[in-house]
Amino acid sequence: MSRVKTAAITFCLLGALPLAVSAQSVEFGPREGDREFSLSGTGSNDRNFNSGNFGVTADLGWYLQNNMVAGVRQSLNYADIEGEGVTDDFWNGSTRGYLNYQFLNDRARPFVGASLGSIYGDGVKDSAFAGLETGLKYYVQPKTYFLARAEYQFLFSDTSDATDAFQEDGIWAYTLGLGYNF
Secondary structure, three states, X not given: OHHHHHHHHHHHHHHHHHHHHHHHOOOOOOOOOOEEEEEEEEEEEOOOXXXXXXXXXXXXXXXXXXXXXXXXXXXXXXXXXXXXXXXXXXXXXXXXXXXXXXXOOOOEEEEEEEEEEEEEEXXXXXXXXXXXXXXXXXXXXXXXXXXXXEEEEEEEXXXXXXXXXXXXXXXXXXXXXXXXXX
């Protein structure tokens, strides 16, 4: 009788093993129809902390497919510049739409994309820009991720300027932040 009990208990435990394993598997990342929100920051200063800048960027996106997100991005930047008897501060911002394609369906999700928008404010000439971007989202929780992104933006004032602007008037923008899918 003891062997029968042992066999029955062993059979039950082995039968429950697939259920325990499936309960452990957690899906990371969004699904089609989900939205995302991220908040990122950037900053720098000179070695004496006399001049510096900082900025924040907020993204709100909608997943068109499990691996493709379209959205709107707003950035706000402040710079305090000191040099040769001149101290000045500048505010500027940019608003743009973006479309990104994410690779992989794991915790680490590299992406590539493009954006189109405008830049405006005290320290810049108001103009349109288009950009290419790449980055990585790393999911630390099923719906929460760290974000690292690099954007190359080329500025232009009209469509005839756009071709030359890619090579002559480009700027790089880098961001680190946190995001959430909902």
